[in-house]
Amino acid sequence: MIAILRWILLPISLIYQFIVWLRNKMYDHNILKSQTFDTPTIVIGNLAVGGAGKSPMTEYLIRFLKDNYTIATLSRGYGRQTKGFRIVTTASTALEVGDEPLQFKKKFPDITVSVCEDRCTGIETLGIANDIILLDDAYQHRKLKAGFYILLFDFQSLFKPLLTLPTGNFRDNLSSIKRADLIVITKSPSTIRSHQKKHIEKLIRTYSDSPIFYSAIQYQAPVSCANQHQTIKDLTGLDIVLFCGIANPTPLVEYLTNLGNRIHLLDFPDHYNYSNKDFQKVIAKYHQIASDNKVIITTEKDMQRIEKKDFLNLPLYYIPIQLGINRNDDNAFEYYIEKYISTVI
Known part of the structure; x- marks a missing residue:
């Protein structure tokens, strides 16, 4: 339509x-x-x-x-x-x-x-x-x-x-x-x-x-919201709640899927200013997944609009990129x- x-x-x-x-x-x-x-x-x-x-x-x-x-x-x-x-x-x-x-x-x-x-x-x-x-x-x-x-x-x-x-x-x-x-x-x-x-x-x-x-x-190795670096090997076989406000999330979804992960996407408009209600939606999606092998991932750009306290004690990571x-x-x-x-x- x-x-x-x-x-x-x-x-x-x-x-x-x-x-x-x-x-x-x-x-x-x-x-x-x-x-x-x-x-x-x-x-x-x-x-x-x-x-x-x-x-x-x-x-x-x-x-x-x-x-x-x-x-x-x-x-x-x-x-x-x-x-x-x-x-x-x-x-x-x-x-x-x-x-x-x-x-x-x-x-x-x-x-x-x-x-x-x-x-x-x-x-x-x-x-x-x-x-x-x-x-x-x-x-x-x-x-x-x-x-x-x-x-x-x-x-x-x-x-x-x-x-x-x-x-x-x-x-x-x-x-x-x-x-x-x-x-x-x-x-x-x-x-x-x-x-x-x-x-x-x-x-x-x-x-x-x-x-x-x-x-x-x-795509670079994932980084936690506490700036702890992981390896790409740590990012395989997981249930990933991916939320992002970028123009085109498809390449990132394909990259994470090709690593053998299951992606649960929450897609927001580009440069989106998140509210607490949005974060609660992401966290609820995370808790709905029965598996213990699960993480929350966003982009480096989105991380600039996130307060760490909103995801306290949750495994939140971002994926840096280079050209x-x-x-x-x-x-x-x-x-x-x-x-x-x-x-x-």
């Missing part, structure tokens, strides 16, 4: 597509003005709504660059209940700064993490104290003209109708691919068939000659990043 409704709304998608096209043309021809900055700026973005892997890519760049450069990240802080520019601290809450910026700060406490809905204002406030500013989800923020753009596509999204909202899942037109300096196909299968690769590259080459890379999710560029391509990917930075520093 929902799919039918989305196709009924196709005329609205066409109007939306035209408005986005017109806005981009106005920026392309300087009718609407973009602002540039002396500080090197790298934008990580996507054209579709949610779930392309922007946060893992941001963390990949942090790991790659933090030992040689002073880095700041700047995000909108999606889901926060505050406005304006804020510096994120390890004592911040997701309601104050958003879940993903808080995750960045907790994982990389030595870098500057900030949020601001206006990226130009954010960069101005950060000043020149940082060598590089990484902008998470700013591809459509045309008021800013960044120095370097990394555009992400979820692998599966390129085999579905490539339409704008509300019929499709794209918030920008495919012609915007032309602004990307690097293109990364995320969540790729371990083996990509030749016809799939031809389809993807034919589509992208219509708009851009920029390098294309393929990446995959790399892995396909073997033999990571050096080339990093080369392009370094090449850009060397031209501006």
Whole structure:
């Protein structure tokens, strides 16, 4: 029924597509003005709504660059209940700064993490104290003209109708691919068939000659809410109550299922602000399972919105993820990043 409704709304998608096209043309021809900055700026973005892997890519760049450069990240802080520019601290809450910026700060406490809905204002406030500013989800923020753009596509999204909202899942037109300096196909299968690769590259080459890379999710060992690390071997043959508020939980469900677990999924909207009632629902589901071999699992992003006291004495874990560029391509990917930075520093 929902799919039918989305196709009924196709005329609205066409109007939306035209408005986005017109806005981009106005920026392309300087009718609407973009602002540039002396500080090197790298934008990580996507054209579709949610779930392309922007946060893992941001963390990949942090790991790659933090030992040689002073880095700041700047995000909108999606889901926060505050406005304006804020510096994120390890004592911040997701309601104050958003879940993903808080995750960045907790994982990389030595870098500057900030949020601001206006990226130009954010960069101005950060000043020149940082060598590089990484902008998470700013591809459509045309008021800013960044120095370097990394555009992400979820692998599966390129085999579905490539339409704008509300019929499709794209918030920008495919012609915007032309602004990307690097293109990364995320969540790729371990083996990509030749016809799939031809389809993807034919589509992208219509708009851009920029390098294309393929990446995959790399799930890490589970971590308890008390920061105790387990091994993957500990995560087999279990009944798992999996609850998460992410754009697409399917890859995580498949990963845990393939390890030989039975999954009991409670799926919430992306960036969902949990209530105590939601947590009680998760705990009730856990207690309903007769087996003694059972745990509760969530994502690292969701863990930023959870108070440990809500799951006192319960086996709650999260699964960290990392982005892995396909073997033999990571050096080339990093080369392009370094090449850009060397031209501006």
